[in-house]
Amino acid sequence: MKETIIEIKNLKYAYTSDKPALRGIDVTIGKGERIAVIGSNGAGKSTFFLNLNGVLTPDSGEIYFKGQKLTRDKKDLNTLRKSIGIVFQDADNQIIASTVMGEVSFGPMNLKLPREEVVRRVDEALEYMNITDFKDRPPHYLSGGEKKRITIADIIAMHSEVIVFDEPTAALDPLNAEMLEEVLEKLAAQEKTMLISTHDVDFAYRWAERALVFCDGQIIADAPPVEIFNDAEILRRANLKKPMMLEVYNAMVAKGMLPDDQAYPKDVAAFKHLLGA
Ligand SMILES: Nc1ncnc2c1ncn2[C@@H]1O[C@H](COP(=O)(O)OP(=O)(O)OP(=O)(O)O)[C@@H](O)[C@H]1O
Structure with a gap:
């Protein structure tokens, strides 16, 4: 069992009195x-994230957080915002901010780090997200995907222990989505705790070791993705589709073309390996 970093108990939130967003x-x-x-859509994922880092x-x-119950006082809110990006x-x-550089420096400067450390973190984050060339440009005049990469660099520069991404790949082209997955690998190697909300079931199946399924303000399933995506009732209740790789694998097992040994390849490379290709 992994060391607990965050524990949430009976969290409720409503924007309006007629319909709770988290139940x-x-x-x-x-x-x-x-x-x-x-x-x-509307299941409560973003609301959950915004409560988690103190925005709501x-x-x-x-x-x-690490066993410490958080209150709404300034010190606890600072801990929350510093630790959960x-x-x-x-x-x-x-x-x-008015430039990309200023934007990515903003968080580390607020942490009151020495100047050299701020510069080091900003350079590293810009490089991670392949946006060093944009550093003097105003972020508001960049494309949707470019802006997204800047906001990811913002959080990388904070060195937060937990990183929460709300649909990070939605605005990215395939090449930048692939690059983001490489960045996620680097962050995983640094033992970052990551929560990513996504409608990309192929990504969720390939990347996650655990999936939380939100439905109407509640978590209706909490299990490894393969279990969730093989559960027709959960898929129906949460309007989810089965990942393509799992669909193909299950069809081939059903036809006797692959042994039923629950190998569950996560990506094309693993699937080819299974086929001996
Ligand atoms: N600012 C707001 N004011 C009022 N209601 C809101 C507000 N933001 C979200 N809601 C409502 O709260 C519920 C949960 O919304 P939330 O944005 O958390 O869903 P989500 O799972 O992130 O959806 P999506 O996949 O579309 O991003 C929805 O019913 C939504 O209409």
């Missing part, structure tokens, strides 16, 4: 876990 979320997150947060205040429930769904909600 009681209970979840424990281990250090270094890669978690996909999936579910249909829960109506009730508790959040513990969030890449927002809409980049325009995150970007505040």
